[in-house]
Amino acid sequence: MSSRFDSKSIALLAIFSAMVAMLEVFPVVGITDLKFFPGGTPFTLDWTGIPIVIIFIGLGMISSVISIAVMFVAIGYRNFPGAVFKGAAELFTILGLLAAKIIIDKKSFDKRTNLTLFLILGAAIRTLGMFIVNIPLLPVFYPLFYTTESAIIASTVLIPWNILQATINIIGGMILYYLIPENLRIQAGFGRKREGNIIEELSKEEVEHASDSDA
Numbered sequence: 746m747s748s749r750f751d752s753k754s755i756a757l758l759a760i761f762s763a764m765v766a767m768l769e770v771f772p773v774v775g776i777t778d779l780k781f782f783p784g785g786t787p788f789t790l791d792w793t794g795i796p797i798v799i800i801f802i803g804l805g806m807i808s809s810v811i812s813i814a815v816m817f818v819a820i821g822y823r824n825f826p827g828a829v830f831k832g833a834a835e836l837f838t839i840l841g842l843l844a845a846k847i848i849i850d851k852k853s854f855d856k857r858t859n860l861t862l863f864l865i866l867g868a869a870i871r872t873l874g875m876f877i878v879n880i881p882l883l884p885v886f887y888p889l890f891y892t893t894e895s896a897i898i899a900s901t902v903l904i905p906w907n908i909l910q911a912t913i914n915i916i917g918g919m920i921l922y923y924l925i926p927e928n929l930r931i932q933a934g935f936g937r938k939r940e941g942n943i944i945e946e947l948s949k950e951e952v953e954h955a956s957d958s959d960a
Contacts, residue, residue, distance in 0.1 A: 751934065753933065753934030754804055754808070754934055756934075757800075757803065757804060757933060757934060757935065758800065758804055758808050758811060758812065761796045761799060761800050761812060762796075762800075762811065762812045762815040762816075763815075764796045765793055765796050765797060765812050765815055765816045765819070766815050766816065766818075766819040768791065768792055768793045768796075769791075769793055769816055769819040769820050770819050772791065777791055777792045778790075778791050779791070781906070783902050783903065783906060784898070784899065784902040786899040786902050786903060788903055788906045790906075790909065790910055790913065791910075792913075792917070793816060793831070793835070794834075794835050794838060794910065794911075794913070794914030794917075794918070795913070795914055795917040795918045795921065796812070796918070797809055797812050797813060797816070797835055797838075797839065797914070797918070798838075798839075798842070798914050798915055798917070798918025798919065798922075799918045799921060799922050800812045801839055801842055801843075801918075802918065802919065802922050802935075803922065803930070803935035804935070806839065806843055809839050810836070810839070813832055813835050813836055813839070814832075816828075816831065816832065816835065817829075817831075817832040820832075826882075826886035826887070829882065829886070830875075830878070830879070830882070833874065833875065833878050834871055834874075834875050834907065834910070835914075836874075837870050837871040837873075837874035837875060838867050838868075838870070838871040838911050838914055838915070839867075840870050840874075841863075841866040841867035841868065841869060841870030841871055841911070842863055842866070842867050842915070844866045844870060845859075845862040845863045845865075845866040845867065846863075848862060848866075849862060860919070863915055863919075864911075864912060864915055864916070867911050867914070867915045868907070868908045868911035868912055868915075871907050871908075871910075871911045872904055872907040872908055872911070875900070875903065875907050876900045876901070876903075876904065876907075879896060879899065879900040879903065880893065880896045880897055880900055881893075881896075883895075883896040883899060883900075884896055922935075
């Protein structure tokens with residue numbers, strides 16, 4: 746999936762990346778920042794990935810990676826390990842969306858199947874990637890709390906939580922993207938001149954239907 750770097754696209758990237766940074770620097774605890782401790786392992790559900798998914802849909806892969814880098818900096822100046830884990834999680838989610846996009850471009854599926862593929866691959870690659878990453882990195886960053894054995898247990902416990910966060914990101918991003926009127930999206934420069942953009946073919950109604958079904 747290519748990205749564009751005309752003036753409108755750069756402006757949109759800056760705006761949505763600023764949203765990503767704001768959600769990390771100024772979280773609203775209990776609303777945009779929900780902390781849980783499944784099995785004693787900390788995990789935060791947040792909205793940060795939603796604008797990143799919007800960027801992926803409207804501006805492309807490279808732009809979404811840039812927004813993840815902005816998020817990394819916003820977290821990293823105060824919590825470098827947290828930035829590593831969060832950055833990896835969001836990058837794996839976007840890689841899952843990219844994998845789904847590549848498959849869809851080569852096949853002819855109906856729109857609901859397309860959305861299902863985005864959800865399945867986005868969640869699956871994030872979950873698998875974080876399972877693999879957590880095992881070596883948890884003992885490195887938190888040696889007082891994790892051994893390799895306990896890191897394996899923690900990574901297993903976090904599997905459904907990573908699936909849930911990926912689902913929130915993907916569904917939330919798509920719903921918000923399609924709530925923007927189509928003519929306004931075109932005027933702003935979102936999704937313009939994108940060959941084979943299967944995501945663009947998803948209607949607002951079908952995204953909402955998928956959201957209702959997921960709930």
